[in-house]
Amino acid sequence: xxxxxxxxxxxxxxxxxxxxxxxxxxxxxxxxxxxxxxxxxxxxxxxxxxxxxxxxxxxxxxxxxxxxxxxxxxxxxxxxxxxxxxxxxxxxxxxxxx
Numbered sequence: 001x002x003x004x005x006x007x008x009x010x011x012x013x014x015x016x017x018x019x020x021x022x023x024x025x026x027x028x029x030x031x032x033x034x035x036x037x038x039x040x041x042x043x044x045x046x047x048x049x050x051x052x053x054x055x056x057x058x059x060x061x062x063x064x065x066x067x068x069x070x071x072x073x074x075x076x077x078x079x080x081x082x083x084x085x086x087x088x089x090x091x092x093x094x095x096x097x098x
Contacts, residue, residue, distance in 0.1 A: 001091050003035035011036075043086035047079070063089070 011018045022033050047064075054060060056068050067085060070076045077085070 001035070001039060003032055004039040004091070007033055007036040039087040039091065040083055042090060043083035046086050046090075047083050
């Protein structure tokens, strides 16, 4: 998970370079660069499981329901945004003190 934020920073500052690096056939480099994708995929999978189990408007009193059911259309998030937010929340919940 730590790598996903480093990758996001690299992509933000050096997008072209990061895209070229993804083409290099160096397994440790590819695994590092794909860390952000894996974290996002975790969010997609968790979101899909939640929606399959409870639906989008379950009436549950939990954080994900609050994210999925906005008070107004101006506050609505796309599914991509929700996947990203889930990944960020998982990352935040696994923080460690150094």
